[in-house]
Amino acid sequence: LALASAVLLTLVNMLVFLAYGTTGSVGRALGAGDEAAAARLGLQSMWLGLALGAVLGAALYAVADPLLRSFDASDEVVGHASTYLKISCAGVPALLASLAGTGYLRGLQDTKTPLVVAVSTAAANAVIEIWLVFGLDMGIAGSAWSTVIAETIAAVIYTVMVLRSVRHFNIGWRPSPSAMRVAGRGGLSLVARTAALRGAFLFAVVVAASKGTTALAAHEIAVQVWMTLALALDAIAIAGQALVARLLGAGDAPAARAASARMIELAVAFGLFAGAAIALSSGPLARVFTEDTAVIELTAFLLLHVAVMQPIGGHVFALDGILIGASDLAFLAKAMWASTAVFAVAAAIVWSAGLGIGWLWASLTLFMVVRAATLHLRYRTDLWLVTGATK
Secondary structure, three states: OHHHHHHHHHHHHHOOHHHHHHHHHHHHHHHOOOHHHHHHHHHHHHHHHHHHHHHHHHHHHHHHHHHHHOOOOOHHHHHHHHHHHHHHHHHHHHHHHHHHHHHHHHHOOOOHHHHHHHHHHHHHHHHHHHHHHHHOOOHHHHHHHHHHHHHHHHHHHHHHHHHHHHHHOOOOOOOOHHHHHHHOOOHHHHHHHHHHHHHHHHHHHHHHHOOOHHHHHHHHHHHHHHHHHHHHHHHHHHHHHHHHHHHHHOOOHHHHHHHHHHHHHHHHHHHHHHHHHHHHOHHHHHHHHOOOHHHHHHHHHHHHHHHHHHHHHHHHHHHHHHHHHOOOHHHHHHHHHHHHHHHHHHHHHHHHHOOOHHHHHHHHHHHHHHHHHHHHHHHHOOOOOOOOOOO
């Protein structure tokens, strides 16, 4: 199940542009006062998600077994993972359409509805899973089908909401290849950005694994804590996407910069608070995850690195959201690849020189510092402050 989930999570992360890109495009159209164009973008983004989902779902089904065997897991693990992954492929179109629907509502500055949909479908997933797994004794297959059903429910909800807007503005509901290309504009840049980010963390795992099982366990715990805090900071980034896009669409660059400055302040303040909390509770927090004394001690040490990175991360996530909202996507991809290159060199030195896991986390801190520096330098210019309904 963990292997199949890792594959699906990677797919979703790579295609998150369906949410992020749609948020920016819809927000700009809304700011320009063209709600019909916003609805059209939302609809075509969902069609794009369905089309990509159908192709990728079929492709993933075809390569599921050899892909899972490449993880060098046991035959039993691969068998269960294959069952889960192949069934989950049926839900990929709905999952990607839901990402686009989420982006549409965020672009309209409606963040409440996606939250309600996410919570309600998660609850439905849990109920259906209990029924299928325990009531009908379907095992792994039941778990996979419950997820597919929940994803389909979410997609139907978003479809109904988008079609309501489409009917209101008397817009054709059929897919348009040219409009889908517009809806997916910037997608390749966001995919490239995500690939660089995933590559950095994958290389970090490789280096951590070379330091032994204790180091790897501590590394994974620290990463999970870091990612959990990143989700909280991402809330500010998502708000930044929608707000900046709307203001730039309305032609109000000064307001976009002022709002951006405020979001950066809030994100850094949250980062300082979170960092202090992690630093003060590093020992007890480490003990929540494991009872192994060696892992606890090393995790507590790595959590201090996590604490130091929080205000830097706040700065980075806020700027990410601001520049995504401004549709400055090509720059974001280049900046991420540059940051990843710096990290890769530093991590390679740690690996080849046999340095400790602390130096790997120093390299990750450097990675975040470079990201913050490149994004802040861009923010200080006016190159991202492009106004109008489209960029």
